[in-house]
Amino acid sequence: MKIDEIKQCFVEKFGGEGDIRTYFAPGRVNLIGEHTDYNAGHVFPCALTIGTYLVARKRTDRKLRFYSMNFEKVGVIESSLEHLAAGSEKNWTAYPKGMMWTFQEKGYPVKEGYDMVLFGNIPNGSGLSSSASVELATGVMLRDMMGIAEDKITMIDLALFGQFSENHYNGVNCGIMDQFAIAMGRKDQAIFLDTSDLSYQYAPVKLKDARIVIACSNKKRGLGDSKYNERRSECETALAELQKVKDIAGLGELTIEEFEEIKDAIKDPVRMKRARHAVYENQRTIQAVAALEKDDITTFGQLMNDSHVSLRDDYEVTGIELDTLVEAAWNAQGVIGSRMTGAGFGGCTVSIVKNDAIDNFIETVGAAYKDKIGYAADFYVVDIGDGAGVLK
Ligand code: GLA
Numbered sequence: 220m221k222i223d224e225i226k227q228c229f230v231e232k233f234g235g236e237g238d239i240r241t242y243f244a245p246g247r248v249n250l251i252g253e254h255t256d257y258n259a260g261h262v263f264p265c266a267l268t269i270g271t272y273l274v275a276r277k278r279t280d281r282k283l284r285f286y287s288m289n290f291e292k293v294g295v296i297e298s299s300l301e302h303l304a305a306g307s308e309k310n311w312t313a314y315p316k317g318m319m320w321t322f323q324e325k326g327y328p329v330k331e332g333y334d335m336v337l338f339g340n341i342p343n344g345s346g347l348s349s350s351a352s353v354e355l356a357t358g359v360m361l362r363d364m365m366g367i368a369e370d371k372i373t374m375i376d377l378a379l380f381g382q383f384s385e386n387h388y389n390g391v392n393c394g395i396m397d398q399f400a401i402a403m404g405r406k407d408q409a410i411f412l413d414t415s416d417l418s419y420q421y422a423p424v425k426l427k428d429a430r431i432v433i434a435c436s437n438k439k440r441g442l443g444d445s446k447y448n449e450r451r452s453e454c455e456t457a458l459a460e461l462q463k464v465k466d467i468a469g470l471g472e473l474t475i476e477e478f479e480e481i482k483d484a485i486k487d488p489v490r491m492k493r494a495r496h497a498v499y500e501n502q503r504t505i506q507a508v509a510a511l512e513k514d515d516i517t518t519f520g521q522l523m524n525d526s527h528v529s530l531r532d533d534y535e536v537t538g539i540e541l542d543t544l545v546e547a548a549w550n551a552q553g554v555i556g557s558r559m560t561g562a563g564f565g566g567c568t569v570s571i572v573k574n575d576a577i578d579n580f581i582e583t584v585g586a587a588y589k590d591k592i593g594y595a596a597d598f599y600v601v602d603i604g605d606g607a608g609v610l611k
Contacts, residue, residue, distance in 0.1 A: 222272060222610065225288065225338045229274040232286050232295060233334040237276050240363065244356035244607035245270035246341035247348045247400035248433060248569050249560045250409055250424075251519075251526050252504035254534055256394030257451050258458075259415035259469025260501030263508055264396055265424065266404020267347065268604035271339040273356040277364050278332040283319075285312045288338040300332055305388045314353040317388030321380045322361055324387075327372070329361065342597060345435045346566020350389075351397035354381035355607040358402075363609055374606065375417065378402035392448045404606035411508045415471055422508055424603055426516060429555055432572045434548070434584060435597040436540040438565030447562050450493060450536065457494035460485045470497040496533040500526060520556025520571055524549065527558035536563030540592055544568045547587035552576045 222241060229239060245266040252262035281300040287293065296312050303320040315337075319329045337356070341349040358377040362369070372380075381398035385391050395414055403410055408421040424431075458470055464484045467473060473481075478498040485491045503522045510518035527545050531537040537545075541559040545568050548557035553576025560569040572580045581598045588596045 220272075220288070220338055220340065225272050225274050225336060228286070228288055228338075229276075229334070229336040232336060233276065233284060239274060239276045240360070241610040242273040242275070242356050242360045242363070242608070243270055243610050244273075244352045244354075244359065244401055245404055245604050246352050247397055247404065248431065248567070248601065249396060249400070250431075250569060251500075251507045251523055251558070252396075253500060253526060253530055253558075253560070253563070254450060254454075254536070255471060255497060255501045255504065256396040256412075256414040257392070258454055258471050258497040258501070260413075260471030260497060261504040261508075262396045262412050262414060263409050263422075263504055264400035264412075265409040265603040266400055266606050267341075268602045269340045269347075269599075270401075270604075270607075271337060271341070271349070271352040271356045272610075273353075273360055274336045275360050275364065276334050278334060280332055281330075282332040283312075283316070284332075284334045285315065286336045287311060288336065289343065300329055306390055308389075311353070313389055314350050314384075315357040317384035318354050318357040318361060318380065320388050321384040322365075324383070325380060327361075327365065327367065329365070333360075333364070335360075342435050342599075344566075346561030346563075347433070347435075348397040348401060348561070351381055351385070351401050352607075354384055355398060355401045359607045359609060374402040375399070377607070392451050400606075402606050404604060406605050407603050409603065415469055422511060424511070425514065426555075426571060427514075428575075429516070429553075429571050429573045430577060431601050431603070432570045432577060432580060433560075433599045433601055434544045434568045434570065434588075435599070436544060436565055436567065436588075436592075437594060437596060438538070438540045446536070446564065450534065453490050453493045454497055457485050457490040460490070461494070470494055471501045473498050475499060475502055492533040492535075496529045499533075500529055503529075516555055516571070520554075523556030523558045523569075523571070530559055530563060534563075538564055540565060540588075541568055543588055543591045544584060544596060547584040548572075548580070550587075551580050551583050554580065
């Protein structure tokens with residue numbers, strides 16, 4: 220889909236007069252550091268070159284009109300700024316409306332309505348953060364259209380607004396990783412983010428003769444109906460138990476040795492596994508970034524594999540679909556590392572695959588998946604792109 224076609228669609232739906240502007244926000248893939256972002260740990264995601272395009276025009280009244288080219292049958296959805304109510308939305312407009320509501324909550328009341336056309340090329344419900352992408356596209360649109368300076372609401376503020384909207388408008392208790400990666404992404408770099416204080420560093424992803432390949436399980440998932448919130452509260456309870464014996468603010472503060480020393484304070488074996496994942500995964504992420512800095516892709520790949528095992532056995536968020544994709548990847552030629560990415564329970568895996576093995580990877584992993592699961596997976600060889608912004 221070309222941007223001109225999206226603009227053309229806007230003109231067809233809403234007319235071509237006035238000041239029509241275009242925005243883009245990417246999707247994201249996390250290379251390592253899963254379920255650590257709400258445990259004061261580290262993550263290592265990057266923005267993709269696929270994402271959400273948004274064409275918008277400000278109105279003079281308080282009406283809202285939305286059209287998604289991904290949901291043509293749904294048609295134009297009309298609403299109004301008078302009807303922004305957390306938890307009430309039943310369709311995709313929950314994401315842009317949540318951002319408008321958040322702007323108001325944060326002291327930037329949205330006074331005029333908008334006509335908006337969206338088109339996304341992130342596979343829906345794939346775990347590549349299509350919803351956070353819509354949030355950030357809306358965020359950059361509102362900031363621009365409302366004439367708010369970029370140092371008044373920074374990109375990090377917009378990421379926090381997106382998380383706030385997700386937590387309070389849509390009822391998903393997510394961490395900051397997705398919105399941060401989408402807001403702050405940079406071409407060919409991943410972001411090493413410490414979620415305890417939002418300090419971050421860009422790290423060039425130099426894979427030499429290999430590429431990032433995403434395999435989408437096509438098992439749909441939504442965070443709201445997943446066990447995401449349950450995992451989060453298990454970690455909170457485990458943290459509270461550990462806090463009785465050690466003064467810590469989050470599981471991410473613990474080294475492996477410290478955790479092993481005090482872990483018996485956790486009184487339930489399931490919670491113990493959850494906390495173990497959070498602590499070990501955080502340390503793995505730190506090691507993985509250090510390995511990448513030294514151009515040691517082999518160690519990086521091994522840590523990706525270990526991450527999957529921990530997500531499968533300790534955190535229990537993988538499932539047959541993701542395990543099948545990852546195990547087939549581990550058995551394929553030219554694979555440096557492979558793991559599930561995102562929240563889990565369906566969604567995608569991320570693999571680093573040698574260039575000359577990619578065709579064979581897609582064929583053999585695809586066949587093994589279809590054979591076991593009964594329907595096909597989709598594969599995407601992806602590039603790391605820039606964060607959200609205005610399109611010139
Ligand atoms: C989802 C959430 C993120 C993060 C991941 C798991 O993508 O939105 O905040 O918790 O799951 O790492």
